[in-house]
Amino acid sequence: MTLDPAYLEYPKRREGMDHGLYPAAPMPSRRPVAWPGGKPVAVTLLVNLEWFPITPSDTPFRAPGHMVTPYPDYRHYTAREYGTRVGFYRLLDAFAKAGVKATVAVNSAIAERYPSVIADILSAGHEIIAHSTDMNGTIAGGMDEAEERALIVEARDRLAEVAGTAPRGWQSIARSQSFNTPRLLVEAGFDYMCDWVNDDLPYLATTEAGTIVSVPFNHELSDRQMIAVQQQSMDSVAQQIEDALAWLKAESAQYGAGRVLPFTLTPYITGLPYRMDAFEALLGRLAGDEATWFATAGELVDSWRPQAGG
Amino acid sequence: MREGEKDPGLYDFRPYRDRPKLEWPDGKTVAVWVSPNLEFYEIDPPANPQRKSWTRPHPDVVSYGHRDYANRIGHWRMAEVMEKHGFKGSVSLSVALCQHHPDVVANANALGWEFFSHGIYNTRYSYGMDEAQERAIIEDSIRTVREATGQTIKGWLAPALTHTPRTMDLIAEYGMTYTCDLYHDDQPGPVHVKQGRLVSMPYSIEVNDHYGFFVYNMSPREYADTLIRQYDRLAAEGAASGTVMCIPLHSYLIGQPHRIGPFEEVLRHIAADGRAWITRSGDIADHFLATGYDAAVADAARYAKA
Numbered sequence: 001m002t003l004d005p006a007y008l009e010y011p012k013r014r015e016g017m018d019h020g021l022y023p024a025a026p027m028p029s030r031r032p033v034a035w036p037g038g039k040p041v042a043v044t045l046l047v048n049l050e051w052f053p054i055t056p057s058d059t060p061f062r063a064p065g066h067m068v069t070p071y072p073d074y075r076h077y078t079a080r081e082y083g084t085r086v087g088f089y090r091l092l093d094a095f096a097k098a099g100v101k102a103t104v105a106v107n108s109a110i111a112e113r114y115p116s117v118i119a120d121i122l123s124a125g126h127e128i129i130a131h132s133t134d135m136n137g138t139i140a141g142g143m144d145e146a147e148e149r150a151l152i153v154e155a156r157d158r159l160a161e162v163a164g165t166a167p168r169g170w171q172s173i174a175r176s177q178s179f180n181t182p183r184l185l186v187e188a189g190f191d192y193m194c195d196w197v198n199d200d201l202p203y204l205a206t207t208e209a210g211t212i213v214s215v216p217f218n219h220e221l222s223d224r225q226m227i228a229v230q231q232q233s234m235d236s237v238a239q240q241i242e243d244a245l246a247w248l249k250a251e252s253a254q255y256g257a258g259r260v261l262p263f264t265l266t267p268y269i270t271g272l273p274y275r276m277d278a279f280e281a282l283l284g285r286l287a288g289d290e291a292t293w294f295a296t297a298g299e300l301v302d303s304w305r306p307q308a309g310g
Numbered sequence: 311m312r313e314g315e316k317d318p319g320l321y322d323f324r325p326y327r328d329r330p331k332l333e334w335p336d337g338k339t340v341a342v343w344v345s346p347n348l349e350f351y352e353i354d355p356p357a358n359p360q361r362k363s364w365t366r367p368h369p370d371v372v373s374y375g376h377r378d379y380a381n382r383i384g385h386w387r388m389a390e391v392m393e394k395h396g397f398k399g400s401v402s403l404s405v406a407l408c409q410h411h412p413d414v415v416a417n418a419n420a421l422g423w424e425f426f427s428h429g430i431y432n433t434r435y436s437y438g439m440d441e442a443q444e445r446a447i448i449e450d451s452i453r454t455v456r457e458a459t460g461q462t463i464k465g466w467l468a469p470a471l472t473h474t475p476r477t478m479d480l481i482a483e484y485g486m487t488y489t490c491d492l493y494h495d496d497q498p499g500p501v502h503v504k505q506g507r508l509v510s511m512p513y514s515i516e517v518n519d520h521y522g523f524f525v526y527n528m529s530p531r532e533y534a535d536t537l538i539r540q541y542d543r544l545a546a547e548g549a550a551s552g553t554v555m556c557i558p559l560h561s562y563l564i565g566q567p568h569r570i571g572p573f574e575e576v577l578r579h580i581a582a583d584g585r586a587w588i589t590r591s592g593d594i595a596d597h598f599l600a601t602g603y604d605a606a607v608a609d610a611a612r613y614a615k616a
Contacts, residue, residue, distance in 0.1 A: 002440035007356055008447070010430065013409050017378075019353050019369075026413050027386045060367070141367035177371045198375035200383050200567070219372055220566055230527040240530060244568035251387075251567075261567065 021182060022205045022214065032257030033201065033307045039293035040252035041245060042300055043286055045095070045102035046171070046194065046217050046264045049088060049117070051109040052080045052135040060140040063173045064224065065266070080268050084110065084117065087271020092124060094280045098287040100294040102265075105131035105171040105194065108158035115162045122163065127296035129169030129194065130155045141178045148180060152188050169194060169297045175219060183207035192301050200248075200260055202304045213301050222264035227275075234275040238282040249291045260300065261292075311502075313475040320478065320492060321501055321510060322610035330605040332497055332552025332598070338587035339548030341594050342541070342580055344397045345490070345513060345558045346388060347428060348414060349404040351377045355433035361472065363433040377432075377562050381411045384565025389417060391570060395577035399423035400591035402467045402490065402558070404432050405451045408458035419459040424590040426490070427451035429469020436472040444474055448484050464592040465511065467491060482506035488595040496544060496553050498598040499606050507603060509595045511554070514540075518558040523569075534572035538579050545585040552602075554594060555586075 012018040035042050054077040056067045065080065067073040095102055104121050106128050111118050121128055132138070133155045139148055152170070160166040170185050171194040182205055185193050192202070192213040199216045219225055221244065226237045241263060248259040270279050286292055295303070312319035334341050354368045364370035392399060401418055403425045408415050418425070429436070430447055439447070447469075455463050466481045467490040478489060482503035489501060490513035501508040515521055517540050522533040537557060544553040557576075564573050580586050 001438050003358070003438045003443055004356075007358065007434065008443055010406060012352070013406050013430075015409060015412065017353075018350075018410070024411060025382055026411070027383050029413075141369055172371075175372050176366065177369065178367075179369055195371055196375045197372055198378035198382055218566070219376070221568060230523075230529075232527070232529055236529045240568040243530060243571045244566075247567045247571045259567075 020206065022203055025199075025203060030201070030257070031308065032255060033304055035258040035293045035295070035303055037293060040258060040291045041248045041293070042258060042260045042295045042303075043100075043245075043292045044215075044217070044260060044262045044295055044297060044300055045100065046262065046297070047088070047091060047102055047104045048131065048171075048264065048266050049084065049104050049106045049110050050080065050131065050135050050173075051084070051107045051113065052077060055136075057136040059136075059138070060143055061138050061174075061176070063135040063138055065228075065268070066135055083266065083268025083271055084114065087267035088117070090271045090276050091265060091267055092120060094276070094283055095126070096124060097280065098283040100283065100287050101125055101127070101296050101299075102294075103127045103129055103169070103297040105129050105169075106159060107131050107134045107137070108155045109134035111159050111162035118162045127169070127298050128159065128163050128167055129171060129297060130159050130167040130190075131171050132173050133158070135173060138173045138176060139178055139181055140176050143178045143180075145180050145184070148178060149184050149187070152184050156188055156190075168192065168301075169215070171195060171217070175217075182212055183209045186210045186212050192297060194297060202301060202308070204308070213305065215297050215301060216260075217262045217264050219264070221262055223266050223269040224264070227269055228266075234270070234278040238278055241282060242285065245286065245289065245292070252291075311475050311478060318475075319502055321494065321499055323613055324499070324606070324610050325613075326496070326551070329497070329551060329609055330602070331550065332602045334548075334552055334587040335597070336587070339585045340541070340545040340553045340555055340587070342555045342557070342586040342588050343400050343591050343594060344392060345402055345556055345591065346385070346392075346399045346418075346423075347402040347558065347560050348385065348407055348418060349377065349380065349402075349428065349432040349560070350407045350410050351404075352431050352433040355431065358435040358437055360437035361435050361470075380560065380562035380565065381407075381414050384561030384563075385414050385417070386565075387570055388559065388561040388565040389421060391574050391577065393421055395574070395581045397577055397581075397588055398590050401425045402428040403455065404428055404430065404469070405454040406430050408454050412458065415458050419461070424464075424592045425455050425459055425461050426463050426465030426467065426486075426488075426591065427455065428467045432470050435470055436468055436474050436477065439474055441476055441480075444476055444480055448480055452484065464488060464595060465490060467513065478502075478508060479504045482508040487599060488591060490556075490591070496555075497551065498554060498594060498602065500603060500610070507599060509598055509603065511556075511591050511595060513556045513558055517556075519560055519563045523563055530569040530572040533569070534576050537573075537576045541576075541580055541583070541586070545583060548585070556591075
């Protein structure tokens with residue numbers, strides 16, 4: 001048995017990354033950042049507001065949370081709709097009660113189908129970013145470039161039409177990109193993307209068409225990962241988020257540098273009756289902590305960019 | 311190993327009873343070593359015929375980015391906590407990290423951490439390699455670590471735990487003294503190799519942070535509690551037997567902000583307990599070769615079939 005000799009050749013074995021999207025940047029090399037009001041920790045809430053067609057297309061892949069049973073999967077179709085009709089409104093109320101702003105990544109199908117939801121998000125002062133067309137609008141490596149460009153532009157335009165302004169930010173379904181995605185997002189006028197999970201702080205990514213800010217929304221700090229994947233309770237989630245906050249506060253004090261605590265929410269996961277009390281209590285404690293600055297993705301980028309020289 | 315046979319013949323059977331006791335320095339009962347995996351995963355690696363690297367089409371943004379978190383954020387956070395409590399790492403190293411992120415490697419070296427090889431990249435697997443190819447990655451590992459750190463590697467943890475039937479014989483032939491790839495015991499023991507003396511170093515799959523978080527789906531506090539229970543049990547038993555506890559880590563997991571705090575409590579517990587010889591894998595191997603290896607061979611002979 002022998003392997004192709006190329007398997008033992010390493011053409012990208014050199015200092016730095018094995019791609020050109022962003023440079024290596026170990027934490028100790030970073031210039032410290034400060035958040036408005038001298039707050040140590042920016043808390044960034046991101047809600048995925050999604051519409052799942054009952055006819056999954058599976059191209060290039062089936063999104064997490066999508067249909068499971070043979071057609072027609074009433075169970076999952078309606079349980080996801082529950083998230084939009086009921087769960088999301090619980091989240092909006094919880095945000096209002098705690099007095100915090102969030103970022104909502106919205107499928108453009110939500111805007112087209114339920115424009116009142118968009119109005120309710122905007123009137124509460126939350127930020128809307130683009131999140132593909134619907135949950136059949138997945139992106140992955142190998143996808144045809146023209147098709148991907150059309151998907152991004154369609155999501156942007158249909159959302160803008162209802163929201164009144166073009167979204168500045170983008171998050172891919174399942175944070176899944178192709179090698180072309182960052183460049184296509186720059187070409188479509190996006191300021192930042194929320195797919196990469198390799199950092200605690202925003203950083204600048206470079207494409208052939210220009211730069212785009214990468215705003216990390218750690219997938220580990222999400223109700224999908226903690227509750228749907230790892231089968232943990234909302235009480236445990238709350239404990240973990242508060243442990244993270246305590247750590248980041250201490251680190252911020254030690255290094256005199258701002259930190260970010262992201263938390264990604266899914267209406268049909270967190271917005272269930274038996275999880276909401278624990279979630280609201282957590283949100284109340286986070287909002288009541290003097291160390292926190294609740295920032296939308298756009299506010300975070302706008303604060304970070306001049307400090308980073310980006 | 312005995313290639314193709316039902317029993318690969320890696321070691322002799324020795325039950326965990328009536329063994330000659332392993333004596334650790336200063337009367338400690340359990341040798342504790344922490345093993346950060348300092349890794350580099352390629353965004354677009356070539357395919358190995360027997361194992362896919364990423365589960366999704368390249369670029370697998372979340373999986374790649376998650377692992378890249380280690381070198382940007384996680385390592386620095388983890389290393390600081392380990393140093394604060396007096397734990398030197400024994401590094402399972404993707405040796406190409408010496409090229410990609412020399413600052414991470416230099417930081418670990420400056421902290422007095424030991425390096426052993428975990429292959430070139432954690433996205434290049436040994437499956438299907440011929441002998442010359444496997445020798446090439448071993449020689450590359452020895453040369454690369456020596457040039458980057460001045461250290462001569464003493465041990466091996468196969469890249470992504472991918473082996474060939476020749477691996478144990480080859481690493482022993484190149485002078486390595488321990489393997490972290492065998493999980494049959496809580497004490498070091500002799501491994502059968504064609505030449506040299508090779509020790510199986512207890513590394514743990516079960517309390518590996520990856521298993522804790524993604525196989526057993528533990529919360530950070532549950533994982534910390536698991537490590538403390540593992541330690542307390544091994545420290546107690548070690549009074550009679552002399553045990554080894556390894557804490558295998560990946561800083562993209564343990565170095566996350568929601569996990570590092572509970573983990574720090576584990577290090578605090580072990581450091582304060584007093585029964586632990588807090589050390590490095592190579593030091594355990596050296597000590598065992600000098601004081602326990604021959605007795606273990608003699609012990610095994612008691613169970614050998616006539």
